[in-house]
Amino acid sequence: MKLYGHATSPYVRKARIALREKNIRFEWAQEAPSDPGNRIASLNPLGKVPVLETDDGRVLFDSALIVEYVDGLGGERLIPEGPARLDVLLWHTLGSGIVDAVVARLIEMRRPENQQSKAFIARQEEKISRSVAWADQAEKGPAYLLGQRFSLADLSLGLALEYIDFRYPHDWRANHPRLARWLAGISTRGSFAETIPPGMEKALDAPH
Numbered sequence: 001m002k003l004y005g006h007a008t009s010p011y012v013r014k015a016r017i018a019l020r021e022k023n024i025r026f027e028w029a030q031e032a033p034s035d036p037g038n039r040i041a042s043l044n045p046l047g048k049v050p051v052l053e054t055d056d057g058r059v060l061f062d063s064a065l066i067v068e069y070v071d072g073l074g075g076e077r078l079i080p081e082g083p084a085r086l087d088v089l090l091w092h093t094l095g096s097g098i099v100d101a102v103v104a105r106l107i108e109m110r111r112p113e114n115q116q117s118k119a120f121i122a123r124q125e126e127k128i129s130r131s132v133a134w135a136d137q138a139e140k141g142p143a144y145l146l147g148q149r150f151s152l153a154d155l156s157l158g159l160a161l162e163y164i165d166f167r168y169p170h171d172w173r174a175n176h177p178r179l180a181r182w183l184a185g186i187s188t189r190g191s192f193a194e195t196i197p198p199g200m201e202k203a204l205d206a207p208h
């Protein structure tokens with residue numbers, strides 16, 4: 001199995017965390033869609049990472065589909081069957097939406113300052129702060145969001161909150177100390193600790 005994508009992409013990190021949680025070995029081709037001569041567009045017409053080449057020759061793209069595939073290969077489910085499934089997928093949608101907003105904000109902020117839309121940046125920041133507040137207020141367990149086990153819900157929200165720290169560092173913890181405590185627990189998992197993107201350690205160590 002071969003995963004394509006660069007180390008700082010949160011979507012690639014989602015796939016890496018899922019593969020690590022399921023103890024699945026894979027080859028990692030660290031290519032970004034912007035790298036000269038990269039193979040991404042020849043594998044995924046959308047030109048995005050992550051892309052997964054499976055052992056039976058399928059080419060899968062989009063982090064959600066890759067997690068779905070990996071989860072079906074056996075072991076403890078990241079996406080459970082039954083009534084909890086919808087709840088887990090809702091948390092996944094929230095986490096992905098936070099990441100999308102942080103990425104959109106970052107892309108806008110990388111444009112020359114006189115071309116940036118302050119209104120667009122403000123809209124992304126509102127999405128992020130509303131979503132963090134939603135996550136804080138939602139009913140959840142102290143260790144895991146749903147039930148007694150780690151699931152895609154925890155993966156998605158943990159990834160999203162750490163991505164905020166990485167690319168939009170600000171003191172969201174001051175208003176949401178319970179959520180901060182929850183994240184501190186999730187961040188110690190091997191799958192999280194071993195997939196920290198280069199440069200993120202500094203962001204996470206910074207005083208909050």
Ligand SMILES: N[C@@H](CCC(=O)N[C@@H](CS)C(=O)NCC(=O)O)C(=O)O
Pocket residue numbers: 008009010011033047048049050061062063064
């Ligand atoms: N919905 C996709 C989003 C993937 C995505 O946007 N990846 C970024 C890297 S962080 C990318 O490849 N961007 C290149 C581009 O859009 O041209 C997923 O979950 O996999």
